[in-house]
Amino acid sequence: MKYRSVFDIIGPIMIGPSSSHTAGAVRIGKVARALHGAVPTRAEVTFYGSFAETYRGHGTDVAIAAGILDFDTYDPRIRDALKIAAQEGVEIEFLIGDDVPEHPNTARVRLMTEGTMTELVGVSIGGGKVEIVEIAGFPIRLSGDLPTIIVRHVDRYGMIAKVAQVLADHRINIAAMHVARKSRGAEALMTIEVDESPSNDVLEAVRVIDGITSATRLTL
């Protein structure tokens, strides 16, 4: 079920004009910002499909910028997001991708702050709902219906057990889990959907495990 709540249908409350091209775009930008964990100095946004053809008319560029600034879908500052981004020293470049995406409303967002880069691909599926289909080159499928923990780690035995133990110790139930790696022994990514939103203490307990690069909490 892509849409779980009645408020996915009667909602969101948002600044117009388009739920998929404005509100959905804000949310994709916001997820990227949450994953990045800081205000980036530079952002590269690539639009595909319908996003690429109509982003100006729908204010998709303004909306993604608003998300990168961590604004909500109903924040009236969305209208001035490009100006505010410039004032805050966030350089944003918009590109048009030629690839034909699986879904028409697709955007790739790269956020950079000296030395660190966050990259994800988000899809706006309609009515303001989004899915994240790629993080750091790892194909994933994330609806954000539940609080989600994103863990970057080294691909070796025992990592899943150690992370799961931390969650068990904090009485957090895992609803769904997915693990992907680039190649054997290389970098890997865990996406863990949980029933209870994890506290900062939980995330910190995951981060200190040997072999863990980062642990971030996401809500879409």
Added chain:
Amino acid sequence: MLFRTIEELVRLAEREGATIAEVMIAQEMAVTGRSREDIRSQMGEQLDVMEAAVRRGTEEEVRSNSGLVDGDARRLMAYIARGETLAGADILRAAAMAMATNEVNAAMGLICATPTAGAAGVVPGVLFAHAPRLGKTREAMIDFLFAAGAFGYCIANNAFISGAAGGCQAEVGSATAMAAGALTEMAGGTPRQAAHAFAIALKNVLGLVCDPVAGLVEVPCVKRNAMGAALATVAADMALSGIESRIPPDEVVQAMYRIGRMMPATLRETALGGLAATPTGLAIKERVFGGKALTANQGRSDSRGH
């Protein structure tokens, strides 16, 4: 999950002797673990945002940046006030209030998506035009939104609700069918009658393409919301009179889905076909975006905001 199709929704309501709104609330409680009061209170907030947008669009001068939207809702309200209408004041008020919401939306104002922003006018237009005349309380209006949400939920999980995925039939079409079903229930119809109103309304927007001029959510979106509100009202009256849809609601949703899958990308919110590709549509695009406008397979890099 209590229901995922309209047939399941109606059967559940019939079995429990409940309204469609009540079944939706029960499902929301089951899925989210939230209390009834909490859920109803959030729907009250959505209602308040809708009401504020309708008021702003019917009372204030609302203009979009492009100038294509400039107060048609007020124009129609003034015409109704003169008392000489052909279609009747109530149905036209629904149309005007639908346009009011979409005009506020086009001006980047605050709205509640139902189910999307481009189709956000139909449901509140129908609700705020008919509820006062039917003597409905705020609680009854909140129920209307849960009923509309239940129908939309079945479309969203079995087909689509975005113009980019399924054309305007999936957006304004869905909103029209949702409003028709909810209005039937608010007016005292049975869950079965509400489902027939839903099906009758959706059948009449099948094949509607999404062809926004210059990619703006303005032309033809605003007026399509007006017509959606009118259509929803007529469909509700037909169902209340005892007329049934010969094709069951879920099969109409499936037909809408299959038609959307067959629609070329040019007619799914890319602004490359339909009204967007008419000489006037292209001229508007040129005027609004000038030489900066991108067309398909052209000018691939664009930098703004710094």
